[in-house]
Amino acid sequence: MASTHTNHAVPASVEADLHAETATAAEHGSGGLPQFQFEHWAGQIGYLLILFVILYVLVSKVFAPRLRKVMDERADTISNAVATARQVQAEAAEQAALAQAEVAKARADARAMAAAAKAHVTEDANSRQAAEEAVVNARIAEAETAIGKTRDAAMANVATIASDAAAAMVERLTGKAATSAELATAKGAV
Amino acid sequence: MADPIHQFQIQKVIDLPDVTLPVLGTVDLAVTNSHIAMTAAFVVIVGFLAAVTSNAQVVPGRLQAAGEGLFGLIDNLADSIIGQEGRKYFPFVFTLFMLILGMNILGLFLTFTATSQLAITVTFALITFGLVLVVGFAKNGLGFFKLFWPMGAPLALRPVVGLIEFVSFLLRPVTLALRLFGNMLGGHVALKIFAGFVVSLGLLGLGGGIGLLAFPVAALSLGMVVALTALEFLVAFLQAFVFAVLACIYLNDVVNLDHAH
Numbered sequence: 430m431a432s433t434h435t436n437h438a439v440p441a442s443v444e445a446d447l448h449a450e451t452a453t454a455a456e457h458g459s460g461g462l463p464q465f466q467f468e469h470w471a472g473q474i475g476y477l478l479i480l481f482v483i484l485y486v487l488v489s490k491v492f493a494p495r496l497r498k499v500m501d502e503r504a505d506t507i508s509n510a511v512a513t514a515r516q517v518q519a520e521a522a523e524q525a526a527l528a529q530a531e532v533a534k535a536r537a538d539a540r541a542m543a544a545a546a547k548a549h550v551t552e553d554a555n556s557r558q559a560a561e562e563a564v565v566n567a568r569i570a571e572a573e574t575a576i577g578k579t580r581d582a583a584m585a586n587v588a589t590i591a592s593d594a595a596a597a598m599v600e601r602l603t604g605k606a607a608t609s610a611e612l613a614t615a616k617g618a619v
Numbered sequence: 620m621a622d623p624i625h626q627f628q629i630q631k632v633i634d635l636p637d638v639t640l641p642v643l644g645t646v647d648l649a650v651t652n653s654h655i656a657m658t659a660a661f662v663v664i665v666g667f668l669a670a671v672t673s674n675a676q677v678v679p680g681r682l683q684a685a686g687e688g689l690f691g692l693i694d695n696l697a698d699s700i701i702g703q704e705g706r707k708y709f710p711f712v713f714t715l716f717m718l719i720l721g722m723n724i725l726g727l728f729l730t731f732t733a734t735s736q737l738a739i740t741v742t743f744a745l746i747t748f749g750l751v752l753v754v755g756f757a758k759n760g761l762g763f764f765k766l767f768w769p770m771g772a773p774l775a776l777r778p779v780v781g782l783i784e785f786v787s788f789l790l791r792p793v794t795l796a797l798r799l800f801g802n803m804l805g806g807h808v809a810l811k812i813f814a815g816f817v818v819s820l821g822l823l824g825l826g827g828g829i830g831l832l833a834f835p836v837a838a839l840s841l842g843m844v845v846a847l848t849a850l851e852f853l854v855a856f857l858q859a860f861v862f863a864v865l866a867c868i869y870l871n872d873v874v875n876l877d878h879a880h
Binding site: 462464469472473474477478480481485487488489493495499506 | 629646647657668669673677678715718736742746800
C-alpha cells in the first residue's frame with residue numbers, strides 16, 4: 430500500500446514521518462509539475478467523465494427543454510402582443526380614416542350649405558334690387574315724360590313770345606304794327 | 620515564499636482501496652481535492668441551472684436572466700456556427716461550457732482549480748475530439764476523410780495540404796487541452812507568486828530599518844494580485860467560451876462536411 434503512494438503527501442497519516450518525508454521529497458525532488466503525476470489521472474478522468482455524462486443528461490433532458498419552453502412561450506407572447514398591437518393600430522388607423530372622411534364630408538356639406546344660403550340670399554337681394562330698380566326706372570321715365578311735355582309746351586310758348594316781342598319792337602320802331610304774315614316770314618328768315 | 624506549484628498538488632482527502640480493472644490496471648479510487656473541486660463545480664452548476672429553470676417565468680427575474688444569458692450565448696453560438704443542426708449539439712456544447720466555466724470560476728474561490736489539471740483538460744479535449752470523430756463517421760462514413768482533401772488547392776498540392784490538414788486535425792485535442800491548461804496554470808502561478816511577494820516583503824518590512832523599503836513593493840504586489848484576479852475572472856470566462864467556440868467549429872466541420880467542401 431505504502432509503496433504505491435510514494436508521491437502524495439498523505440494528510441494525517443499515522444504511518445509516521447518517514448513516509449511523509451519521502452513523499453515530500455519525491456514531490457519536490459522530481460521538479461516537474463504535479464499535473465504530470467500520472468497515477469492521479471485515472472481517478473480524475475473517470476470521475477470527470479461520470480460528471481460530464483450526468484450533466485449532459487440533465488441539460489438535454491431537463492434544463493434545456495425547460496428553458497426552451499419558457500423562451501418559446503416568451504417568443505409566442507411577444508409575437509402575439511405585437512400582432513395584437515398591429516391589429517389595434519390598423520383598427521385605429523381605419524377609424525381615424527373614417528373620422529377624417531366624416532369630417533371632410535361634414536365640411537363639404539357645410540360648404541355646400543353656406544354656398545346655397547349665399548346664393549339664395551344673393552338671388553333674393555338681386556330680385557329685390559331689380560324690382561326696386563324697375564319702380565325707380567318707371568318713376569324716372571314718368572318724370573322724363575313730364576319734363577319733355579313741359580319743355581315742348583315751353584318751346585311752343587317761346588315762339589309765340591318771340592313773335593309778340595318782335596311785333597312790339599316793330600310797332601315801336603316803325604309806328605305800325607307788323608302783320609302776322611310778315612312776322613312769320615321774319616321768323617322763317619332768322 | 621510558498622511554493623507556487625504546490626497548489627496543483629493532488630491530495631487525498633478520503634483514501635479508498637485501489638481497484639484493479641482489466642484494461643486500465645490498478646486505479647486509485649481515492650477522493651482527492653480535485654474530485655472535491657469538480658464536485659463543487661458540478662453541484663453549483665446543477666444548483667444554478669435548477670434554480671434558473673425550476674420556476675422559469677415568461678418575464679425573467681435576475682437569476683433567470685443570468686441563466687438565460689449563458690444559455691442564449693451557447694445557443695446562438697451553436698446555431699450560428701453549426702447552423703440548423705446546432706440545436707442537436709447544443710446540450711453537449713453547453714455541458715462542456717458550463718463545466719469548464721464552473722471549474723475555472725470556482726478555482727478563483729477555492730484553493731484548487733480542477734481545470735489547471737492536465738488530466739481534466741485532456742479529458743475535455745478528448746471528449747470533444749471523440750464526439751467529432753463519432754459524428755464525422757456516423758454522418759459521412761468514409762466520406763469523413765474528405766475533410767482532409769482540400770478541393771480548393773491545385774491538384775499537385777492536394778496531398779501535401781491534405782497531410783498538413785490531417786496533422787493539424789490530430790493536433791486539435793492537444794491544442795484544446797494545452798490552451799485551457801496553460802491559461803489556468805499560468806494565471807494561478809502568477810497570482811500565487813505575487814501574493815507570496817506580499818507576505819514575504821511584508822515580513823521583511825516588519826523587521827524595520829532599511830527593510831521598511833519593502834512595504835511599497837509589497838503594496839504594489841497586492842495591487843498586482845487584485846488586478847490579476849480581475850484578469851483571471853475574464854480569462855476563466857474567455858477560456859470556457861473559446862473551448863465552446865472551438866468545439867462548435869470542429870463539430871461544424873463534420874456536420875456540414877458536404878456543404879463546406
